[in-house]
Every structure is written in C-alpha cells, then in structure tokens.
Amino acid sequence: xxxxxxxxxxxxxxxxxxxxxxxxxxxxxxxGNAIRLYASPLAYEVVSxxxxxxxxxxISLTLDGTDIASSAKLVSAKKxxxxxxxxxxxxxxxxxxxxxxxTLADFGDFAVRLVARADGVAxxxxxxxxxxxNTEQACLTVPKDARCWFNRTGRRSIGCEETIPEAADAxxxxxxxxxxxxxxxxxxxxxxxxVMESDVREYPVLNYGDVExxxxxxxxxxxxxxxxxxxxxxxxxxxxxxVEDCLVKAESARSLPWRVFxxxxxxxxxxxxxxxxxxxxxxxxxxxxxxxxxxxxxxxxWNCFDNQGGKGCNTxxxxxxxxxAAKNGVEYVxxxxxxSEHLNIWKCHxxxxxxxxxxxxxxxxxxxxxxxxxxxxxxxxxxxxxxxANMGAKGFKVDFIDRGDAKAVRFEExxxxxxxKHKMLLDYHGAFRPVGLHRTxxxxxxxxxxxxxxxxxxxxxxxxxxxxxxxxxxFVRLTAGPxxxxxxxxxxxxxxxxxxxxxxxNHPASVGTRCRQMAMMSLYxxxxxxxxxxxxxxxxxxxxxAYMAKVPTVWAATVGLEGHPEKVAAVARKAKDGTWYAAGxxxxxxxxxxxxxxxxxxxxxxxxxxxxxxxxxxxxxxFVHEKRSVKAGEKLTLRLAQxxxxxxxxxx
Numbered sequence: 188x189x190x191x192x193x194x195x196x197x198x199x200x201x202x203x204x205x206x207x208x209x210x211x212x213x214x215x216x217x218x219g220n221a222i223r224l225y226a227s228p229l230a231y232e233v234v235s236x237x238x239x240x241x242x243x244x245x246i247s248l249t250l251d252g253t254d255i256a257s258s259a260k261l262v263s264a265k266k267x268x269x270x271x272x273x274x275x276x277x278x279x280x281x282x283x284x285x286x287x288x289x290t291l292a293d294f295g296d297f298a299v300r301l302v303a304r305a306d307g308v309a310x311x312x313x314x315x316x317x318x319x320x321n322t323e324q325a326c327l328t329v330p331k332d333a334r335c336w337f338n339r340t341g342r343r344s345i346g347c348e349e350t351i352p353e354a355a356d357a358x359x360x361x362x363x364x365x366x367x368x369x370x371x372x373x374x375x376x377x378x379x380x381x382v383m384e385s386d387v388r389e390y391p392v393l394n395y396g397d398v399e400x401x402x403x404x405x406x407x408x409x410x411x412x413x414x415x416x417x418x419x420x421x422x423x424x425x426x427x428x429x430v431e432d433c434l435v436k437a438e439s440a441r442s443l444p445w446r447v448f449x450x451x452x453x454x455x456x457x458x459x460x461x462x463x464x465x466x467x468x469x470x471x472x473x474x475x476x477x478x479x480x481x482x483x484x485x486x487x488x489w490n491c492f493d494n495q496g497g498k499g500c501n502t503x504x505x506x507x508x509x510x511x512a513a514k515n516g517v518e519y520v521x522x523x524x525x526x527s528e529h530l531n532i533w534k535c536h537x538x539x540x541x542x543x544x545x546x547x548x549x550x551x552x553x554x555x556x557x558x559x560x561x562x563x564x565x566x567x568x569x570x571x572x573x574x575x576a577n578m579g580a581k582g583f584k585v586d587f588i589d590r591g592d593a594k595a596v597r598f599e600e601x602x603x604x605x606x607x608k609h610k611m612l613l614d615y616h617g618a619f620r621p622v623g624l625h626r627t628x629x630x631x632x633x634x635x636x637x638x639x640x641x642x643x644x645x646x647x648x649x650x651x652x653x654x655x656x657x658x659x660x661x662f663v664r665l666t667a668g669p670x671x672x673x674x675x676x677x678x679x680x681x682x683x684x685x686x687x688x689x690x691x692x693n694h695p696a697s698v699g700t701r702c703r704q705m706a707m708m709s710l711y712x713x714x715x716x717x718x719x720x721x722x723x724x725x726x727x728x729x730x731x732x733a734y735m736a737k738v739p740t741v742w743a744a745t746v747g748l749e750g751h752p753e754k755v756a757a758v759a760r761k762a763k764d765g766t767w768y769a770a771g772x773x774x775x776x777x778x779x780x781x782x783x784x785x786x787x788x789x790x791x792x793x794x795x796x797x798x799x800x801x802x803x804x805x806x807x808x809x810f811v812h813e814k815r816s817v818k819a820g821e822k823l824t825l826r827l828a829q830x831x832x833x834x835x836x837x838x839x
Contacts, residue, residue: 212261213292218305220450224292229256229299233308235450238376242403244328248297248312248443249321259294266290269302273469277481277629279712279745281763283461300442306460307449309385317437325393325446327382327407331400333357333375336663336752339365345394345412346591346619348636351652352659354753357405366394366410369620370666372752374454381449381457381666385466387622388600390435390444392591412592422530423560423587435593444622449666455747457666458758464668467623476629478610480581481714481740482518484556485511489641489673490721491693492525500525501538506547511722513551515736519715520548521584523558532563532571545579554581556612556715561588565598572605582612582630591619603628614671614715621668632715637664639672640719643688643695650682650698651775654830657703658774661756665712673717674707675735677724679807682775682830699772699830700803701810705731706770706832708738709760716740730812734797734834738768746786754778755827759786765839767792771825772832777804780825780833787819787837796835803828 211223221234225243233241247256269287287304291313298313312323329335335357338350341364348368357373369392371382384393396410414436417429449460470476485508492499493507508520526539535541545555557580564571564585575583583606588595599615603624606613613631620636638656646653664670676697680686686698697704708716718725718735725732739762748757748771755778757771767787771780784792794817800809807830817823817837825833 213264213290213299213301215266215288215290215301215303215308217287217303220303220305220308222301222303222308222310222448224299224301224310226259226261226294229259231310233380233448233450235378238378240330240375240378240380240450241448242328242330244326244406245324246326247324250314251318252321255296256294262293262295264290264292273465275464276476277479277632277714277741278464279458279742279760280461281743283465285465302466304462304465306451307447307462309445309447309462309466311445312443314437314443315440317439317441319436320434320443321432322411322434323409323443325409327371327395328401328404329357329360329373329407330375330404331358333373335360335371335373336659337367337371338663339363339367342366342396342410344589345410346392346595347589348619349638351638351656352663354659360398360405360407362397366396367407368392368394370663371395372454372457372663372666379451379454379457381451381460383447383449383463383667385445385447385463385623386442386468387444387596387624388468389593389597391593391596392619392622393444393446394591412590415592415594420562423562424589425562425565427590427592453747454662454752455750455757457662458747459745460666463621463623464626467626470627470629474607479612479630480518480554481632482716483736483740484519484521484715484717485517485722486521486523486673486717486719488523489644489695489719490724491695493721493723494693496693497525500536502540502544505539505544507722509544509548509551509553511725512553515732517553517718517736519554519556519581521556521558521717523584526557527559530560530563532559542578549579556580556582556584556614558584558586561585561598564602568598568602568605572602572609572611576609576611580611582606582614584614584616586617588615588618600624600628603631606630612715616671620664625668633669633671633713635671636667637670637672639670640674640676640697643676643697644691645688646698647687647689650680650684650686650830653698654682654773654775657699657707657772658754658756659752661710661750661758662752669712669714671713671717672707672711673719674704674711675718675720676704677701677720677728677731677808679704681805681807700799700807700828700832701731702797702799702803702834703772703830703832705735705797706772706834708735708770709768709834710756710758710770710772714740731797731810734795734836739763748783748786749781755780757782767837768835769837770832770834771827773827773830775829777829777831778827780827782823782825782833782835783820784817784823784837785820789819790839791816791818792837792839794835794837796833798825798833799828799831803831
C-alpha cells in the first residue's frame with residue numbers, strides 16, 4: 188500500500204485559543220461549502236450557504252488502546268489551494284475539475300486533513316506512526332428535520348449490499364439489528380447531502396449502527412467489520428471464523444479513508460458530483476491504461492444459457508453467444524458459473540472448451556470474461572491473472588465476496604493490481620459499493636452492491652418494491668459509482684401482473700415496461716454493461732436491442748435531470764462523439780414528466796426516442812419509437828406508465 192506523505196507547517200497568525208471553545212481549530216471552504224474542525228474534544232461540522240448540514244459532531248481515533256483525539260491540541264495548520272483538471276478515460280465524464288481548498292491540521296501524534304470543493308467536503312485522519320487502529324468514531328449527526336434515504340443490511344452481513352432502499356424522516360431513525368450502509372442520503376435546509384467515503388485502502392468500509400437523539404439531531408455511530416484472524420473456505424465464500432478487536436494494524440504512517448459529504452442543491456444533482464473519484468489516489472504515473480476497453484457484455488446466467496437451462500452451458504451455446512455478439516457489435520461474452528468443474532478454475536468443465544472459445548471469440552473480435560468466486564482466487568491473485576491472461580481471456584467477474592473488512596478490501600486492491608499488470612478487466616460482483624479504488628485501478632469497471640435485476644430470478648409480487656428500488660438506486664447507490672445492475676430484459680410484465688420469478692424457469696422476465704429496461708442502459712453508469720437477456724429474445728426484439736447495443740458505456744459529460752428519490756430518476760449523458768442520451772424512469776406511479784432539453788446547449792437536434800405506449804401499464808412490452816426534430820431548451824412532456832420510462836438519443 189502506498190502511503191501519502193505530508194508536510195506540516197505553521198500558518199501565520201494562528202491563535203492558540205482557536206483550538207478551544209466555540210472557535211474552529213481549522214477549516215476548509217470552497218464554493219459556499221465548508222467543513223470546520225474543532226479540538227478538545229475533536230469534532231467537525233459541515234456548512235453550505237450559511238446552513239448547517241451536519242451539526243457539530245465529535246469524532247475520535249483509538250490507536251494502540253489510547254484515544255489520541257480526546258484531548259487533541261492544535262500544533263499548526265497549513266492551507267493550500269487545489270486546482271487543475273484530471274483526465275478520466277473510464278468514467279461518467281471525460282475530465283474532472285480538481286479545484287478546491289485543503290487544510291492540514293497537525294495535532295502532534297496525528298493530523299486531520301480537510302478538503303472543500305464545489306461538490307462537497309471531506310476529512311480524514313492521518314497517522315504519523317504505525318500501530319493498531321482499535322476503532323475510529325466517524326460519527327454522523329443528521330438534522331432532525333431531514334428526510335433520509337438509505338439502505339440497511341444485517342450487522343453480521345456487512346459488505347453484502349443488495350437490499351431495497353428505504354426512506355424515513357430523521358426523527359424516526361432508530362437503532363435496530365441492521366446497519367446503514369453508504370451512501371446515506373438526506374435532504375435538509377434546501378440542500379441534499381450524500382454521506383460516503385473514498386480512498387478506502389486496507390481498511391473496513393464504513394457503516395452506521397446505533398442511533399441516538401441529541402439536541403443537535405440524530406447521532407449515528409459507526410459500525411465496522413473487525414479484523415479477521417481466522418477464516419474458512421466454504422464453497423464460493425471465505426467465511427470469517429475469528430476476529431481481533433481492532434479495525435486494522437498499520438505497520439507505518441498512513442492515511443485513513445476520507446469521510447465524504449457530497450452537497451447538492453437538488454437531489455438530482457448528486458449524479459454530477461466527482462468528489463469520491465477526485466479524492467481517491469490517482470493511478471500510478473507512467474502506466475499505460477489505453478488497453479482498457481469498456482463495452483457491452485452478452486451475459487449467459489440470467490437468461491439460463493439462451494433459455495436452455497443448465498444443459499445450455501456448453502461449447503456450442505457459447506459459440507452462439509459469440510456469433511451473436513460479433514454480429515451486433517457487442518464487445519464481450521461472459522462465461523458465468525458452470526465453465527469450470529465444481530468451482531475448480533484450474534479444470535474446465537468437460538462440456539465447455541474454454542481455450543477454444545477464447546480463440547473463437549478473438550477471431551471474431553469478441554473478448555471472453557470469466558466468472559469465478561473469490562474463494563477460487565484469494566491467495567493466488569498473481570497466478571490467476573497471469574494464467575488466464577496467457578490463455579487470452581480479457582478479464583474476470585469475481586463474485587461472492589460479501590465482506591467489508593480490511594482483508595476483503597485489501598484483496599480487491601491486490602487482485603486489481605495483478606490484473607492491471609496482465610491487462611485484465613475486473614467486475615466485482617457480490618461486493619460492496621465503490622469506495623474510490625476504481626480511480627486508482629481503472630481496470631475495475633463495475634461493482635455490484637445493488638438489488639439488481641438478478642433478483643427477478645426469484646422475485647414474486649406486484650413489482651412495486653422493485654420499481655421503488657430502481658428509482659431510489661439512482662440516488663442512494665449510483666452516487667457512489669458504477670453499478671452492476673444488469674438491465675436489458677425483453678420479457679416485461681406489468682407491476683400488478685403477479686409475476687413469480689421462481690416459476691419462470693428458463694425464461695426470466697422483468698417487472699415494469701420495456702422502455703424502463705432500455706432507459707437503464709444510459710441511466711445507470713456501468714462501463715461494463717451487461718445485456719441480461721438471451722440472443723434468442725434479442726433477435727425477436729431487434730428494434731429495441733439495436734438501440735441498446737449502440738448506447739455508450741463511458742461518457743464525456745453527465746447532467747442530472749429533474750427527479751426525486753421517491754418519484755423519478757432521470758439523467759442526460761454526453762457521448763464522446765458529441766451526441767447526447769437522456770433517460771428516465773418512474774416508480775410504481777404513472778406520471779407526466781417534463782424533459783427539459785437545455786443540456787443540449789443550443790441549436791437544432793434530431794431526436795430518436797423510445798417511450799411508453801398508452802397501454803404499457805397493461806402490456807408492458809409495448810412502446811412508441813419515433814424520431815423528430817427539437818431545439819435545445821425545448822420542454823417535452825412525456826407520459827410515463829406505471830413502472831415506465833423513456834430513453835432518447837440526440838444528434839446534431
């Protein structure tokens with residue numbers, strides 16, 4: 188792990204008394220956003236536009252059994268201006284502004300670094316020596332009048348993040364047997380805040396557990412997965428059987444993760460924020476990343492191997508997938524679970540000739556990505572990356588990590604590094620949300636951490652929860668970074684149709700309209716975007732498929748369009764060829780949506796749009812496909828069916 192070095196220098200004019208009482212010891216401000224740090228006891232607060240978004244909240248750090256922050260006294264502080272632009276070849280934008288301000292507050296044995304940007308603020312602890320980090324009290328206080336949107340998982344399941352989002356007023360938050368995982372989003376004082384983290388390196392991911400009411404608001408206390416000491420391999424998983432009462436052991440000076448607070452004027456502007464990416468460590472200088480090729484994936488598992496079930500997991504079926512991908516400009520085919528024999532990646536299943544399929548795909552311009560559970564990789568990261576790179580595979584989908592402790596986090600970085608060395612792509616499925624590592628290693632294209640379309644394989648009910656999930660996910664999951672939702676179903680059921688995925692057999696389907704599935708191709712950020720349905724179903728629906736297949740997976744610009752976590756999610760994204768895509772979905776309620784095309788800038792444009800038909804709430808696969816001319820700034824009224832959506836492509 189690389190350690191960031193820092194230089195501490197005294198700022199002129201610092202008053203010793205500034206570290207005490209009501210005056211902040213240090214602060215950083217930019218674009219109306221500010222983070223203030225207090226001492227004795229150590230605490231922070233977040234302010235924007237004169238409004239307090241995070242009331243003064245105590246934080247602490249216990250190192251080698253001693254709380255080093257409880258009586259912290261400021262020694263010195265140094266401010267500096269941040270500027271410049273960073274290129275982002277695999278991202279929702281082609282470049283990111285690095286402008287902001289930074290303050291390093293030195294407290295002797297440790298330091299706290301503060302950053303403020305136009306899109307939010309952050310702080311992190313920096314240790315000047317090694318030691319055992321027993322705990323970090325990275326508490327959060329949410330104003331009592333806030334409206335909150337969040338996900339929760341079992342406290343014993345930290346790192347497994349595939350639940351349906353929830354909403355509640357802050358005053359109703361309470362302690363349960365579940366933990367809140369990030370992002371935690373709320374609206375207060377006319378602003379929207381997304382609480383996240385960045386640059387998490389060999390350290391457990393942050394969650395919140397106990398909640399208590401204070402005069403300032405609802406105080407949420409962190410809960411972490413402790414440092415594993417013993418584990419047991421159990422099929423796809425590596426299960427923890429023993430832990431040490433600490434978070435991590437630092438061998439030398441190091442930085443802890445950034446505690447990040449995105450600040451947006453409106454909820455739909457969260458998607459434009461870059462602070463998580465910007466605060467993560469940049470890729471190693473001098474390394475050539477031009478080999479990374481994002482794109483679409485023809486995926487086998489969800490559609491039961493072209494609707495054949497297990498018997499379709501064979502060489503002939505995969506040749507069919509490769510031929511389909513090559514014909515339609517799809518860059519990759521994934522070989523999901525079943526290509527190896529009994530989860531032994533060193534032995535191919537007798538029915539699946541992997542070396543032949545890799546060569547077959549290569550001749551047709553289609554790369555092969557291999558699925559494997561992390562228990563098959565852990566401890567052999569270099570061997571696995573080297574072996575399959577030499578075979579000609581293009582990357583891996585690593586599944587069933589389902590842990591958020593320091594050793595699981597360290598594995599993700601270690602394997603990403605090995606894969607980068609051998610020019611291999613990565614999709615971390617069965618994993619926690621992005622925490623910045625996808626900037627450090629741009630070959631990590633996707634993370635799951637989402638209640639995605641795979642749930643439809645066993646889902647039953649009227650579909651309202653899934654519609655809620657899809658809309659909320661844009662705000663409370665996608666804000667963290669790319670997600671492996673796996674959209675693109677061509678069998679579409681109305682939300683009140685009583686769909687039962689457990690009875691679907693080899694023919695799974697989605698709930699909601701066809702246009703909803705199509706919209707997700709550009710609504711959801713995923714540089715390695717799965718096309719979940721079968722070649723057979725796509726060939727029956729080429730009008731829809733041809734459009735989805737041409738949607739880019741990386742972008743030049745991203746603009747949030749009007750929406751709300753409990754109602755509508757919508758976005759406009761500029762492709763690198765200068766054209767624009769706009770897409771949106773609603774929850775279970777039908778509604779009229781006004782698409783404001785101001786993002787186009789100016790001039791006249793040609794628009795190709797897929798939108799819900801008048802009967803889409805009953806016949807969910809029906810849609811209207813039309814083309815027309817529009818002027819930039821024109822406002823278009825679209826009728827979204829129950830569980831509906833729209834997607835449009837604009838060209839000059």
